[in-house]
Amino acid sequence: MVWNGDNGCKVKNGRKQYTVNIEKRTCSCRSFQLTGLPCPHGCAAIWHMAGEPDDYLDQFYHKETYEKAYAYPLQPINGTHESVKFGIEPVLSPIDKKMLGRPKKNRRKPKDEPKEKKGLNNLVGLG
Template sequence: MQEISGRAIEDFMNQDPPHFCKAFINTFSRCDIVDNNLLETFNGYIVQVRHKHIIDMLKDIRVVLMERMFAKKQMMVNSDDNICPRIKKKLEKAKLRSMVCTPRPNRELKFEVRVVDNRYIVDLNKKSCTCRQWDVSGIPCIYAISCINWMKQDIDTYVDDYYKKKTYLMAYQYALQPLNGQQMWPQENIEIILPPTIKKMPGRPKKSKRKDKDEIANSSNKLARIGLKMQYKAYGQYGHNKRTYKHKN
């Protein structure tokens, strides 16, 4: 990229690549997600209630989240697997893809994995692979899985603790508490807050919205009256038209 365009790589580095490019992501977080699914998921939960009054909307959101947290915790409590369900599915798919890998070990539990013409170094002690997928996500890649299978060891032991049952239950150990209905809320002797009075502004209300600088203004075929000079073509006079022109005898 540097050889093709130096300005392109300079602009790329100015966009803070650790937030969207996996090649620059820090391995501490054990997360390779570069898009914000959290907001989209939350918006999907409130899309049915966000048109309500603010108090009713917040009550419905609280109930939905309370039920979700209970369901998520019970799902993992009833599970006999030590790995989260979604991560387990990823590992099963990766096992099938690892069949094309050929690992070659050395004495320090390091492997040179060959895939067609490519080669990668896998270190089982450090839980690392030069493809960086295992380092960033904490989930063994297909090259690491081929080495683990060669050693006849359990793949689940090499999965990061973030994706295990114990950590999952710790995330859902606290629950939202149920609340009484509005008829049982304590009454306060305070002045009721009323909406502001409607004040009619002078002038004709605008029908079109205020456009941003990058928006194209609406094209109109109507001619503005200000600044136009009327012309009576029969006599070539400006400032008059056929109706207002006074003929000279």
């Protein structure tokens, strides 16, 4: 790992390298931004700063957020038998089309072309 300033570093993993910015909570692998959880590269940078990865979790993963989300009781809803119909027809699945196969290797002979006779007389020079 190579430290590149106050808030970031470059983490090498084999031939690959990732840029981590701890203040912005970003990593070039994009896992830190997408999940809100520190990726392995982010954890390495956080540990290098003598920090704890749990302090860099997104607010979504905190217990307080969970408690706020479920603070109110959820009321049951009516079933599908009481749903309002809007008169829109359901979407049908697409029509199956027969896929064309691979083209024939031999050329297509016209109907008026004589058929080729098989046998010894057909060889070159014996005709």
